[in-house]
Amino acid sequence: MSQTSRRDADVVIVGAGLSGMIAARTVLAAGLQPLVLEADERVGGRILTEEVIPGLPVELGAQWIGDTHHRMFALAEELGVQTYPQYDDGQTSYELVGSGVLGENEFHARFADELAALERVFRTLDELAAEVPPAAPWLAPHAEEWDVMTAADWYDAQGLAPVARTLLEICTVGILAVPTVEVSFLHLLFTIQTCGVTAELFAESEGGAQTTRFVGGTSEIPNRLAALISEHIVLKAPVWLIEHSADSVSVHCRGGLVATGRRVIVAISPTLAGRIMYDPPLPGVRDQLTQRMPNGSAMKAFFIYDEPFWRADGFNGQLISDIGPARMSNDTCLPGDDHGIILMFLEGEQARDYAKWSQDDRREALTAELVRHFGSRAATPEFYVDGEWSDRQWTRGCYNANHGPHVWTTYGSALSEPIGTIHWASTDTATFWSAYMEGAVDAGERAASEVIAALNG
Amino acid sequence: MSQTSRRDADVVIVGAGLSGMIAARTVLAAGLQPLVLEADERVGGRILTEEVIPGLPVELGAQWIGDTHHRMFALAEELGVQTYPQYDDGQTSYELVGSGVLGENEFHARFADELAALERVFRTLDELAAEVPPAAPWLAPHAEEWDVMTAADWYDAQGLAPVARTLLEICTVGILAVPTVEVSFLHLLFTIQTCGVTAELFAESEGGAQTTRFVGGTSEIPNRLAALISEHIVLKAPVWLIEHSADSVSVHCRGGLVATGRRVIVAISPTLAGRIMYDPPLPGVRDQLTQRMPNGSAMKAFFIYDEPFWRADGFNGQLISDIGPARMSNDTCLPGDDHGIILMFLEGEQARDYAKWSQDDRREALTAELVRHFGSRAATPEFYVDGEWSDRQWTRGCYNANHGPHVWTTYGSALSEPIGTIHWASTDTATFWSAYMEGAVDAGERAASEVIAALNG
Numbered sequence: 001m002s003q004t005s006r007r008d009a010d011v012v013i014v015g016a017g018l019s020g021m022i023a024a025r026t027v028l029a030a031g032l033q034p035l036v037l038e039a040d041e042r043v044g045g046r047i048l049t050e051e052v053i054p055g056l057p058v059e060l061g062a063q064w065i066g067d068t069h070h071r072m073f074a075l076a077e078e079l080g081v082q083t084y085p086q087y088d089d090g091q092t093s094y095e096l097v098g099s100g101v102l103g104e105n106e107f108h109a110r111f112a113d114e115l116a117a118l119e120r121v122f123r124t125l126d127e128l129a130a131e132v133p134p135a136a137p138w139l140a141p142h143a144e145e146w147d148v149m150t151a152a153d154w155y156d157a158q159g160l161a162p163v164a165r166t167l168l169e170i171c172t173v174g175i176l177a178v179p180t181v182e183v184s185f186l187h188l189l190f191t192i193q194t195c196g197v198t199a200e201l202f203a204e205s206e207g208g209a210q211t212t213r214f215v216g217g218t219s220e221i222p223n224r225l226a227a228l229i230s231e232h233i234v235l236k237a238p239v240w241l242i243e244h245s246a247d248s249v250s251v252h253c254r255g256g257l258v259a260t261g262r263r264v265i266v267a268i269s270p271t272l273a274g275r276i277m278y279d280p281p282l283p284g285v286r287d288q289l290t291q292r293m294p295n296g297s298a299m300k301a302f303f304i305y306d307e308p309f310w311r312a313d314g315f316n317g318q319l320i321s322d323i324g325p326a327r328m329s330n331d332t333c334l335p336g337d338d339h340g341i342i343l344m345f346l347e348g349e350q351a352r353d354y355a356k357w358s359q360d361d362r363r364e365a366l367t368a369e370l371v372r373h374f375g376s377r378a379a380t381p382e383f384y385v386d387g388e389w390s391d392r393q394w395t396r397g398c399y400n401a402n403h404g405p406h407v408w409t410t411y412g413s414a415l416s417e418p419i420g421t422i423h424w425a426s427t428d429t430a431t432f433w434s435a436y437m438e439g440a441v442d443a444g445e446r447a448a449s450e451v452i453a454a455l456n457g
Numbered sequence: 458m459s460q461t462s463r464r465d466a467d468v469v470i471v472g473a474g475l476s477g478m479i480a481a482r483t484v485l486a487a488g489l490q491p492l493v494l495e496a497d498e499r500v501g502g503r504i505l506t507e508e509v510i511p512g513l514p515v516e517l518g519a520q521w522i523g524d525t526h527h528r529m530f531a532l533a534e535e536l537g538v539q540t541y542p543q544y545d546d547g548q549t550s551y552e553l554v555g556s557g558v559l560g561e562n563e564f565h566a567r568f569a570d571e572l573a574a575l576e577r578v579f580r581t582l583d584e585l586a587a588e589v590p591p592a593a594p595w596l597a598p599h600a601e602e603w604d605v606m607t608a609a610d611w612y613d614a615q616g617l618a619p620v621a622r623t624l625l626e627i628c629t630v631g632i633l634a635v636p637t638v639e640v641s642f643l644h645l646l647f648t649i650q651t652c653g654v655t656a657e658l659f660a661e662s663e664g665g666a667q668t669t670r671f672v673g674g675t676s677e678i679p680n681r682l683a684a685l686i687s688e689h690i691v692l693k694a695p696v697w698l699i700e701h702s703a704d705s706v707s708v709h710c711r712g713g714l715v716a717t718g719r720r721v722i723v724a725i726s727p728t729l730a731g732r733i734m735y736d737p738p739l740p741g742v743r744d745q746l747t748q749r750m751p752n753g754s755a756m757k758a759f760f761i762y763d764e765p766f767w768r769a770d771g772f773n774g775q776l777i778s779d780i781g782p783a784r785m786s787n788d789t790c791l792p793g794d795d796h797g798i799i800l801m802f803l804e805g806e807q808a809r810d811y812a813k814w815s816q817d818d819r820r821e822a823l824t825a826e827l828v829r830h831f832g833s834r835a836a837t838p839e840f841y842v843d844g845e846w847s848d849r850q851w852t853r854g855c856y857n858a859n860h861g862p863h864v865w866t867t868y869g870s871a872l873s874e875p876i877g878t879i880h881w882a883s884t885d886t887a888t889f890w891s892a893y894m895e896g897a898v899d900a901g902e903r904a905a906s907e908v909i910a911a912l913n914g
Contacts, residue, residue: 148609148638150862181605181862240697240734241711254698254734271748275732277697277711284812284847288854291728291751352867355741390741397745404861405607405638410809 004256007234009035011451012251012261014239014276017045018437019425020267021225022075022444023451024232030452034229035259037251039238039394043226045268046398047437049217052385056339057217058302059332060387061398062437063343064210068196069438071445072221073212079224082215087331090316093373095323097162101372103314111163118164121155122198129192134431137190138412147409151180151188170320170327171202173348175435177296178402187403194434209436215335221437234259238394241277242266244421263451267425267444270401270415271295272394282419289411292404293428295397297351301326301344301366301386303378308333308340310374317342319373325354325365329373339382342370346386355388362386400435401428416443423447461713464691466492468908469708469718471696471733474502475894476882477724478682479532479901480908481689487909491686492716494708496695496851500683502725503855504894506674509842513796514674515759516789517844518855519894520800521667525653526895528902529678530669536681539672544788547773550830552780554619558829560771571621578615578625579655586649591888594647595869604866608637608645627777627784628659630805632892634753635859644860651891666893672792678894691716695851698734699723701878720908724882724901727858727872728752729851739876746868749861750885752854754808758783758801758823758843760835765790765797767831774799776830782811782822786830796839799827803843812845819843857892858885873900880904 011027013020016038024034042048048061064086065072076083091104099107108115132140140146146154155168172180175191195201200208214220226233234257241252242264249264266273274290281287308331310317317331326344333341344366346354354362363384370378389398416429425447430439468484470477473495481491499505505518521543522529533540548561556564565572589597597603603611612625629637632648652658657665671677683690691714698709699721706721723730731747738744765788767774774788783801790798801823803811811819820841827835846855873886882904887896 148636150607152605153610179605179863238734275734277695277732281848281850284845284849284853285809288751288754288809288847291853294745294748297745349863349867352742352745388741390745391738392741393738396741396748406636406806410806 004258007035007257007259009033009232009259009261010263010455011035012037012249012259012264013267014251014264015039015045015267015426016043016222016226016233016235017267017426018047018222018225018440019427019444020265021222021229021233022441023265023267023425023448024229025225026445026448027451028229028232030448030456032452032455034232035261036229036233037237037239037253037257037259038233038235041236043233043235044219044222046389046395047218047222048387049219052302053304053383056304056334056337057219058341058385059218060300061389062218063213063332065212065437066200066209067211068200069433069436071441072438075221075441076214079221081220081224083212084215084335086211086213087333088316090311090314092316092318092320094319095321095372096166097322099163114161114164117160118168121158121160121164121168122202125189125192126197129189129197132186132189132193134190134194136412137186138409140186140189143186143409146186146189147184147407148405149185150405151183151185154185155180166322167320170322174328174345175201176402177298177347177351177399179348182402182404184403184405184408186408190408191434194430194432194439195436209433239276241279242422243279246420249421262455263421263423265423265425265447265451267447269293269295269395269426269428272396273424278422283414285411286414286419289407289414292407292411293401295390295395296399296402297348297390298398299346299351299355299386299388301346301362302332302384303342303344303367303370303381304383305340305342305377305381307338309377310340310342313375315374319369321369321373324369325350325362326369329370344369351388355390359386416446418450423450461715464492464714464716466490466689466716466718467720467912468492469494469706469716469721470724471708471721472496472502472724472883473500473679473683473690473692474724474883475504475679475682475897476884476901477722478679478686478690479898480722480724480882480905481686482682483902483905484908485686485689487905487913489909489912491689492718493686493690494694494696494710494714494716495690495692498693500690500692501676501679503846503852504675504679505844506676509759510761510840513761513791513794514676515798515842516675517757518846519675520670520789522669522894523657523666524668525657526890526893528898529895532678532682532898533671536678538677538681540669541672541792543668543670544790545773547768547771549773549775549777551776552778552829553623554779556620568620571618574617575621575625578617578621579659582646582649583654586646586654589643589646589650591647591651593869594643595866597643597646600643600866603643603646604641604864605862606642607862608640608642611642612637623779624777627779631785631802632658633859634755634804634808634856636805639859639861641860641862641865643865647865648891651887651889651896652893666890696733698736699879700736703877706878719912720878720880722880722882722904722908724904726750726752726853726883726885729853730881730883735879740871742868743871743876746864746871749864749868750858752847752852753856753859754805754847755855756803756808756812756843756845758803758819759789759841760799760801760824760827760838761840762797762799762834762838764795766834767797767799770832772831776826778826778830781826782807782819783826786827801826808845812847816843873903875907880907
């Protein structure tokens with residue numbers, strides 16, 4: 001049993017993910033002393049770059065930013081992290097609803113009517129999403145109606161042909177990492193609204209959420225940020241108890257550290273925030289909210305080849321498939337490196353199902369899929385690695401928190417509203433690009449400004 | 458900061474609800490030493506009898522048992538707790554879908570066709586539920602199909618007239634304490650199956666789940682049980698960390714107590730079990746399960762009058778209303794006492810909505826409802842009390858854990874399967890009358906027998 005030790009600060013911050021560290025930096029700039037307590041032995045949270053081969057950083061977590069992620073572009077520039085565009089030359093490969101494997105041009109020609117109908121559905125989604133206030137989705141004019149139906153209910157009612165409906169499901173699960181039957185339609189609209197429009201959210205290129213990557217790996221962002229405030233960060237300090245009063249907080253960590261301060265910012269996902277013991281206990285509405293915001297299920301699998309052989313064949317490395325195991329893939333090559341890297345996404349049910357397989361079996365099934373789409377050279381990668389997030393103790397699922405039916409309208413106001421001296425961050429509480437790194441920065445800044453106003457105001 | 462203290466046992470049990478104490482008693486009878494750690498300052502968990510007026514015990518928690526609750530009848534007899542039948546003479550009062558207030562006979566006459574159609578739906582539910590294995594609902598022949606739809610989806614598809622559909626919703630929410638749009642249809646069928654048939658589950662009398670009460674209050678059961686094993690129970694010991702290995706466990710409580718043993722039984726609801734820190738951490742599938750089993754929302758409100766005036770008017774004290782605030786009520790008078798007591802149920806959305814009101818406003822709105830149904834004498838109760846469960850730190854919602862879409866088929870096997878030296882109890886893990894006291898006993902006995910087989914086998 002470790003002995004109790006104490007550290008004092010103005011603002012104690014739980015979690016050294018992007019949101020928590022941004023909050024720390026922001027309160028520090030306002031002349032307040034932050035102390036960030038991180039359960040894990042590293043910073044970064046859902047951002048995790050690992051050099052699976054020396055010199056080859058692979059993104060097991062967050063990977064891209066998009067053109068409207070202004071805070072992230074500014075942060076990267078400030079931290080001296082270079083960016084580069086996502087590779088996007090060539091055709092995507094499709095296999096949907098028994099179509100067999102088809103190149104993009106052939107797929108678009110054969111299913112032009114279906115895709116036009118899907119485009120109209122996207123326009124309708126954009127119109128409906130525009131009615132949702134990002135900071136208070138429960139105040140949307142049709143909030144009640146939209147919150148008792150699932151995204152699947154609404155999708156199924158659009159009369160789409162199977163190819164279009166399947167493509168819509170795959171696109172959506174690629175964002176939410178849960179099947180649409182588990183998601184409130186209001187939450188889907190909220191997600192679209194915080195990201196702009198469907199074209200921003202779903203598109204990979206030309207203004208979408210995944211246009212740009214970071215040289216050296218995304219972890220360069222949290223690592224450099226941590227270096228700026230390193231004396232304010234304690235690693236391997238899992239918080240289990242927060243005692244709070246009108247003017248002080250005591251935050252207890254496993255290992256015996258007790259951090260005291262005037263305010264606390266809890267910068268971890270809602271489901272994890274709900275695990276902490278609070279004294280006095282939080283109101284029922286907040287507690288029942290965090291019982292109802294489970295994290296999604298996502299796994300990324302990387303195949304590393306001697307070269308990106310698919311490029312020469314006119315492919316962009318992307319596939320969209322309802323056979324799977326992966327529903328989507330991506331060219332994830334690195335600048336200044338000759339390897340060909342393909343990333344396969346297992347999300348929602350795919351992540352849950354294939355997490356039960358052995359890694360060897362999973363690799364074999366994914367390899368067969370790549371061979372179907374990109375030919376026999378895909379059969380012999382030099383290296384394979386995959387990473388699942390629900391097994392990680394201090395994350396417990398990706399990409400973000402999901403809202404099932406009734407959660408927003410019943411409990412939504414408790415998501416980010418401070419409770420006494422306790423404030424809430426993490427991208428799951430953001431009102432701009434919630435679930436993305438941009439949202440983590442947005443939420444961290446918002447929580448920090450609440451605290452600054454309270455303490456310096 | 459309290460100093461660390463240690464206690465050693467064979468089996469550490471988390472939670473002194475009915476399930477945990479039954480487990481303790483069972484392992485004790487097998488010659489093993491249990492130690493029960495209870496976070497609260499009392500035993501009983503979701504059973505809570507309070508003498509709101511001296512000599513007048515009121516059930517803020519579990520209240521009834523039904524004719525097939527054999528374990529509970531045996532337990533009551535063993536503990537010397539007398540039982541008495543639920544009062545059920547006279548008519549129920551209805552107001553549904555603009556019908557105005559109607560007595561039972563008039564209601565049944567006017568809506569005979571609708572009620573016959575509802576009866577047919579109950580028969581269909583019974584037939585479908587019979588296909589669900591209580592210990593493994595995910596193995597039901599149509600499990601996948603039933604688990605992607607909500608109970609509301611299935612109900613809506615039955616073509617019921619509004620009165621019947623509304624009555625079905627009210628009955629179901631009265632059991633599950635969440636709106637049917639939040640519940641997997643497979644979970645509804647599982648619930649019916651663990652309780653026998655719909656007639657058992659939904660009926661108040663003649664073989665239903667609510668035929669019988671306990672003299673002196675339901676808390677007599679946990680209190681007398683606790684008295685038998687009092688040296689094995691520690692109160693005010695909230696568990697925050699369980700360290701576990703192949704042959705030992707160390708269970709850490711706030712305040713410094715560390716209980717060591719060879720096995721641990723976690724006998725609290727899944728959402729609360731998910732808040733404990735486990736070292737080594739639990740598999741992702743177990744963690745994502747407990748993120749997805751939120752407790753329901755329930756509040757009981759009691760009106761105490763000088764006498765049960767409604768009985769003389771031919772009423773049984775029950776009302777069923779879609780105007781509310783309460784959807785249902787009950788005659789809750791005590792044997793050998795002259796007071797008239799009416800219990801009003803606020804469940805699901807009603808509990809959530811009216812929990813936001815002041816108690817005075819809530820009482821006023823409920824009083825108006827009673828006056829509509831039982832006349833002006835209802836306007837002047839001697840005493841009013843209500844109790845909400847999501848605010849209670851060591852319960853956080855009632856009556857039990859809910860399964861939304863996909864939870865059973867994706868994660869169900871992780872609900873009660875032991876993980877190394879960790880076993881799971883609580884009524885939410887039962888396979889017979891899950892969510893009821895009978896299920897708490899069932900689950901406690903099952904977890905105890907796992908442990909006994911492992912340690913004595």
